Amino acid sequence: MSTIIRVDNLTRRYGERTAVNHVSFEVAAGELFGFLGPNGAGKTTTQRMLTGVLPPSEGTAYVLDHDMARDPLGAKEHLGVVPEVANPYLEMTGWQNLMLAGELYGMKRSARTQRAEELLRELQLWDRRADRAKTYSKGMRQRLMLAMALLHQPDILFLDEPTAGLDVMSRRNIHQTVKNLTRSGVTVFYTTHNVEEANVLCDRVAIISEGRLAAVDTPEALKSHFAESQSVQVAFASPVKPEALSDIPTVAHVEKEGDKLRLFTSQPGRAATEIALFAQRQGLEIVSLNTLGPSLEEVFLSITGRGSHPREEKS
């Protein structure tokens, strides 16, 4: 697949503070690329530089072969953007907001009205199109912003925390729309601090921490680099204290998770056998026994919490 976004040593400083520090990565056409990081890590600043809203202090960002510092307008024609903190015009109706978006992208009237109807129906806003946006719920406003970003049928869609604070229905609606878009070949740059969302949706994930890129890979590949985070989860019929299992040689440590115990180990198979023997010796009944890989959340916390840099992007 061809590279559609190419970022090289991208840096942004606000006075003395460096918000984004020499970040480099590439995104392939048609990819759903997750940009993951805790609050204040530099995600939004990176997206703003990639969408031509903010000039970089140093480095380059090429989007669709346009240098976003020198020639942002050429690329912007083909980008759809839903900024993190953004609103439609609340005094205008949903329909008027969409028409404005179409006009800003130079769409002809017939094209924008047809496309607006399609999107409003898909995003379940058609019945409210004549209402002012100020009467919309947060979820409806966010769906309207998504419709405004998709009206001109962009090649790349940038979404910055699109589901933050939304109800389940709105979140699912947005997730489904994003999945449909990637199926139709649209590249999606999905900025989020929600690890599970990135895990479920994204082809690849970049993790940014304190302005620096900590890792870029597929969610499963990232997990595989954290072998020490593999574990065995066991539930007994009667209560067992975690300390009772900590003597098992292959177990690094034990955590209580509700009515279950989770034993962290680099050898989950052997640990499971030893747990079964332990239960036999103690006369305990095992209700369930599962081996678990590390979650992306654990990888994320491991990287952002410890500041380790386990893996650079493959060239």
Added chain:
Amino acid sequence: MSAFLRTWAVAKKDMRVYYLKGPVIIFGLLFPGFLFLAFAIGRDLPAESLAPGLIAMALFFTSSAVTPAVLPFETRTRTLERLLAAPLSLGMLLGGDVLAAFLFGLFVSLIPALVSILFITSTPPRLGLLAVTLLLSALTYAILGMLFSSPPTDNPSSVMTISNLVRLPTIFFSGVFVPISHMPAWGKALAAFSPLTYTTEALRAALGQETYFPVSLSLLMLCLFAAGLWAVSMALHRRNMSRRLWM
């Protein structure tokens, strides 16, 4: 053509969101009128000599009234970033704001202009000159309003304070109430630096009254003010626009 249509889209949005509101239009009409009456009532001045001042004030206050608040308001309501992400150059974005202000100022100022022509002045007006003066002045003050909006703030009242601090004193040394020829030497010198002076002068000429500056100079100065204010505004907005994003 495409650039103009996008600029027009911004202007239409401004008109919908900021201008086509009852209170804004009423205020645009009433404020210059009240200011004019506050000066004219109780003075033994012929209404005819005050007509150019009334039209000039309407142009000055209405064309520059709303633009200063648009960008701070868009910063506050979080609608600005969406505009900045669209394929609009800074010129198109600010041009749209100026176009809306220009049309609003022109529309509102036509009312005192028509009242003056029909009911106040006795000399037949030079309609071509009147039209050119109205167009040039509305454009100049719309751009002036854009200049006031350049500080990177999300507080509309801050820029409105700056705007009023500049605009209100300006009317007293621009020949609006007292013709330039009747002003002291320091007043004449000060008047030369105000664009409102040239609007008032050109309007006096259009309404068949005596002027201090030649009308060609007044029109030229309005063009220069428009070009200069646009250049300064663009430079300041280019410097400050991204700073609005982290407010």
